[in-house]
Amino acid sequence: NAGVTQTPKFQVLKTGQSMTLQCAQDMNHEYMSWYRQDPGMGLRLIHYSVGAGITDQGEVPNGYNVSRSTTEDFPLRLLSAAPSQTSVYFCASRPSTTYTEAFFGQGTRLTVV
Amino acid sequence: GEDVEQSLFLSVREGDSSVINCTYTDSSSTYLYWYKQEPGAGLQLLTYIFSNMDMKQDQRLTVLLNKKDKHLSLRIADTQTGDSAIYFCAERKDTGRRALTFGSGTRLQVQP
Numbered sequence: 001n002a003g004v005t006q007t008p009k010f011q012v013l014k015t016g017q018s019m020t021l022q023c024a025q026d027m028n029h030e031y032m033s034w035y036r037q038d039p040g041m042g043l044r045l046i047h048y049s050v051g052a053g054i055t056d057q058g059e060v061p062n063g064y065n066v067s068r069s070t071t072e073d074f075p076l077r078l079l080s081a082a083p084s085q086t087s088v089y090f091c092a093s094r095p096s097t098t099y100t101e102a103f104f105g106q107g108t109r110l111t112v113v
Numbered sequence: 114g115e116d117v118e119q120s121l122f123l124s125v126r127e128g129d130s131s132v133i134n135c136t137y138t139d140s141s142s143t144y145l146y147w148y149k150q151e152p153g154a155g156l157q158l159l160t161y162i163f164s165n166m167d168m169k170q171d172q173r174l175t176v177l178l179n180k181k182d183k184h185l186s187l188r189i190a191d192t193q194t195g196d197s198a199i200y201f202c203a204e205r206k207d208t209g210r211r212a213l214t215f216g217s218g219t220r221l222q223v224q225p
Contacts, residue, residue, distance in 0.1 A: 040121075042201055042214075043215045092156075099143075104155035
């Protein structure tokens with residue numbers, strides 16, 4: 001049981017490049033979410049999904065796209081990276097029967113230069 | 114302003130009790146959480162409390178909730194050097210996205 005797995009752990013992008021942050025969970029959780037963590041701030045919700053085929057915007061969705069084709073995977077796409085997207089990104093999951101995000105990935109540290 | 118506020122830093126001596134405080138503004142919050150983040154790691158859920166409770170105890174952790182003042186605290190008894198981390202308070206509203214809103218975190222430093 002691996003829990004929530006994020007890849008890569010570190011990434012440096014040039015402004016304008018695109019990339020996909022991967023998130024996978026093996027717990028059959030319906031609910032998955034992406035947060036970003038900036039220095040001196042708490043985590044802020046980017047996008048979330050309540051199940052395969054269903055996604056919705058969080059607090060800071062601009063510049064990011066998501067899709068949920070399977071229960072296990074919830075990738076986050078940056079179409080045209082900007083320096084303001086330099087941050088640490090966390091993926092989380094939980095069963096739909098609970099309200100507690102108890103399972104977080106280890107994070108992806110992204111730097112956009 | 115911030116929905117959830119925490120002080121930035123707390124330093125205690127090993128063996129003492131630590132008290133980390135948090136205030137929130139939304140009275141519709143139904144669940145309040147404490148997470149721990151160690152350097153380079155993801156968030157670990159420590160404990161949570163329902164809004165209809167005043168106190169919850171779990172081994173060395175005690176959570177106190179004052180709904181009238183919208184104040185939440187986490188007390189760590191017999192603080193150890195392994196407790197050094199950033200502690201985040203978070204609330205879940207019962208409306209809208211029902212997503213978590215986090216405070217900015219309190220860095221706890223435990224001096225040997």
